[in-house]
Amino acid sequence: MAFEVVVPRLGWSMDEGTFGQWLKRDGDYVDRGQPLFVLEGEKSAQEIESFDAGFLRIPSNGPGDGDTVKVGQVLAYLVAENESPPFPPADSPAKIATAGALSGQTPAAGKVAAPAPASDSVATAKPAMKASPRARRQASELGVDWTKLAGTGSTGRIRERDVIAAAKQQFVSPIPVELPTVPATTGKSVKAIPVSRLRKAIATRMMAGSKETAPVTLTMPCDASNLASLRQQFRATRRDADEIVPDYNDLIAKLTAEILARHPLLTARWGDQEIAFAEAMHIAIAVDTEAGLLAPVVRNVDQMTLRQLAAESRRLAVAARAGTLPEGDLQGGVFTITNLGMFGIDSFTPVINLPQAAILGIGAIIREPAAVDEKIVIRDRLTLSLTFDHRIVDGAPAAKFLAELRQAIEQPGPWLMP
């Protein structure tokens, strides 16, 4: 938040003075109490100390040495690092805000300095930030910094709609990107879409996952009949149509968390000097959205009940599809689950989501005949596809993980008991 540097009143009757010179340069860091500029009043020239701390930003049309300045006139701003000053870039003429009446306040000579913008004397220059409680809550949920927004309420208050608009802007709007040059060999016009910020992020991650790891994919069929029956039990006993029922991703995520706890290398992170183990069981679950692939992270899956997990994964998926997912919900995963079963895909080779060590692909559940106790019966088959980074894990332990996960999927009950 920017603090204004204004011309103080050096004596009771002073209305204007003569600007001497800046004692700091544009961009310098200024601490509280440091001399900032020289101001000549009716009787003397004084070094004016700063009331606030920040990086000094002086507009290009600010006063020069010897210029007359009015009491209350804004000379410059003190801003946070990398914060833009609240005046237009140098090439457009800036309007210098002047404060209204100084409320009769006369700072004691010698102690005068630029008042902080929170004081009422400069209220006309920059209104205090206001946001409704609902907007603040929404901002916190969507990871939006509301202090950066312009409010549309009748008194400039930031409203919920302002936060939602900002969140949409943040996550789904395409950013202008120069398209790679398309060779005009055919001479026809080529249809193209701009590369969105999300598309670009996906491209970078996928390239990294493919090029910077030693990926190996193992596939493992399992009998998912019990899992299907369990899910059916949840569906059959729900109290109303709105009740969230765990889906296969939730069930498998929960089982995977249990088995991963016994195979920490699959959640470890590669470093050139050391392999760092994960500290918490945060599992990313891939969500297909209109804008592109997102993998929001469900935190501490091992500590959640299945219903909590289902509620959280649903919340994340809804936010991901609505384009309102905060950046924080996409970070910190130690393992990813991705599901293409709904498209009938049986097995595939998912790409590792760096810096994670492995990713589990879930295929379609296929009803097919199987031999059980020397009889042919109809069972539900599901195929798991695990891509792991061979730098971190070898084939045998990865296969062992997969075998244990199969066993958990085939006999899920005991693993789901708290």
Place this chain on the structure above:
Amino acid sequence: MHLFSPEVGMMGTSGIVGPCILQAAGAGYSFKLLKSDQVAVAFFGDGAVNNGAFHEGLNLAAIWRLPVLFICENNQFATEVPFAYAAGNPRVGNRAEAYGMPGFELDGNDVLSVCESVGDAVRRARAGKGPTLIECRTYRTRAHAEGMGDFSYRTREDVEKWKERCPIARLKSKLLADGAASADELDAIVDEVAQQIAEAQQFAEASPWPDPATAANHIYAAPKPVTHVTVKSLVPPKGTREITYMKATHEALAEEMAVNPKIFVMGEGIGKRGGNFNTTAGLYDLYGPVRLCDTPISERGFVGMSCGAAMTGSRPVIDFMFADFVLDSVGEIVNQISKMQYMSSGRLTMPVLLRGCIGIGHSAATHHSGNYYPMYAHFPGLRVVVPSTPYDAKGLMKHALRSNDPVLFLEPRELLGIKGPVPLEDYEIPFGQAAIVSEGKDATVIAIGRMVPVVVEVAQKLAAEGASIEVIDPRTVAPLDIETIRESVAKTGRLLIVDECFAPFGIGAEISAQIADRGFDDLDAPIRRLNGLHTPTPYSPTLEAAVVPRIDDVLRATRELLAE
């Protein structure tokens, strides 16, 4: 004081002087209605006879020849003020003549004389010959309350002289002299009484203190299951026949009177005339003068009577025409009717329906325009109902006539002629369930009573402009369905309360406080209120129009809220 033992006919000892006279008259009305041979007795001191309740109660009991005994123990002091000073007429018994009933002035310390007169009076009452006033002249030989100084206003000599005339000692001498009882027999009675008192004291001291968690028990009667309901919907079904608000409440009352002989109606002009607002039209011909009882202009009297009637098994409906009129009886409503269930630990119920018109319009001016419901909603023990549609009016009145709590049923007069769908089937609407009159997502507007159709019109106008307004009618302000409002605000983030009644300490203030507390993070804008002007209601049409929220005011307030 504050003692109850309804099991033996002791219906409570009040801390307020006077109301027991009205309650005894009400009990007498119950006995008459229910054709019981019971007799009601009011015991009061000389202090009560200078109180309006004495005048109104005796007059009403005399009009209807109720089986009631009014027994005044004239002990010559009301607190510390001598009766000789406080009464223009120094006698009590002869006041009976003013009310057209027999009166007696007795030596109150002569047990046999009192017994004889009271016996005569009971026989008169049972014979349908009406009430009797009996003045028992006596003296208070103790202080007004235990531990109070007693000799600043009278002398020790006076007190000692009266102690010698102890009625028990005199009775004992008389019985011994006549040989009617032996000294041993009388001593045995004294011993038995002393023993009973000792046992009672022991029991009290050995009993645990009440559980603090029960401090708010018995404010209301245990909820009764909603019975006989065939239409369960909280909104009228589509295609239902349409009748007026007035007709809807008339149907509710007529239907319940037909099935419940304990219901009677009291009010001015509600008998043969059928009520100022046709509230009882035609019912007199069906049910006669006892169940449709015309009253003198004596609001405190008949409201106080309704309390006594309700506690003795009947179900009074007090039709006070305009809510303004009943203010003279607020003490009976607040101190007696609303507290009776609590004071009696739920041993008495208070099924009293108090109904009347409220609201501003048609230059009725300030004594025929009041709303008052926030005031009543403030007190524990009352249900306060303000229906805005014929459907709600009938369903809520049905519920009131089947519930055991006192209900203030306030009918916005300007709405009495509106028509709306009311099913033919039986239904009731429980208290404390707000109606979502129209759904919306941009702002929640609460409207009460007369303001409901105004706000609905505003919502329709704004819908044409693309704004979606959720209109909620609480229907009952006590209990207030804050949860429905909170859920709506959680959706819309914006809240306006439109109420014709005054803003200060009103329903809007209550809703605002509760939503600011429970729904703070839901709010996307400050909570707004739009109320009638805080002024008595003027007569002049232009002035009158200026004190009520009009459609343009509501439009403006809603638009401002949307822009906040």
